[in-house]
Amino acid sequence: MRTINPWINFNGNAEEAFTFYKSVFGGEFTKIVRFKDLASDDFQISENDANKIMTIALPIGKHNVLIANDVPEFLGRVNENENRSKISVSVDSREEADQIFNGLSAGGAIDGPIGDSPWGTYGAMFRDKYGIEWIVEFDPS
Numbered sequence: 072m073r074t075i076n077p078w079i080n081f082n083g084n085a086e087e088a089f090t091f092y093k094s095v096f097g098g099e100f101t102k103i104v105r106f107k108d109l110a111s112d113d114f115q116i117s118e119n120d121a122n123k124i125m126t127i128a129l130p131i132g133k134h135n136v137l138i139a140n141d142v143p144e145f146l147g148r149v150n151e152n153e154n155r156s157k158i159s160v161s162v163d164s165r166e167e168a169d170q171i172f173n174g175l176s177a178g179g180a181i182d183g184p185i186g187d188s189p190w191g192t193y194g195a196m197f198r199d200k201y202g203i204e205w206i207v208e209f210d211p212s
Contacts, residue, residue, distance in 0.1 A: 077158045079139040079203055080149045085124040088201040089139060093129055095174035102128040106143065119144055151202035159206040165193050168209040175199050
């Protein structure tokens with residue numbers, strides 16, 4: 072089966088954000104590559120970008136991986152207030168939905184509070200403290 076793994080751009084705080092996500096989802100990082108790890112004569116890295124994240128990966132569940140990087144300064148900043156694509160998390164219970172929602176929404180902005188939806192699911196929509204938009208949903212059917 073093919074999987075879809077969301078990849079998020081950050082402005083220098085990818086490692087901080089992923090440490091937060093790890094505290095909510097659990098697990099261990101399967102990859103952390105810094106820009107300095109790839110530096111060469113052909114790929115020069117500024118001192119400001121050296122410790123930024125080129126790739127970080129956090130498995131979530133059995134088949135999904137959340138991936139991110141920091142955008143190097145020479146590419147400009149990511150607009151953290153734009154309407155980025157949402158990351159949808161399907162969970163196995165209302166309790167798990169509450170746990171993920173309470174963890175990820177801490178310090179963020181809630182667009183749709185957790186609760187029952189008109190289409191029969193239980194979930195919420197929110198932006199976490201790093202500006203990433205999430206949907207957490209439990210479908211009992």
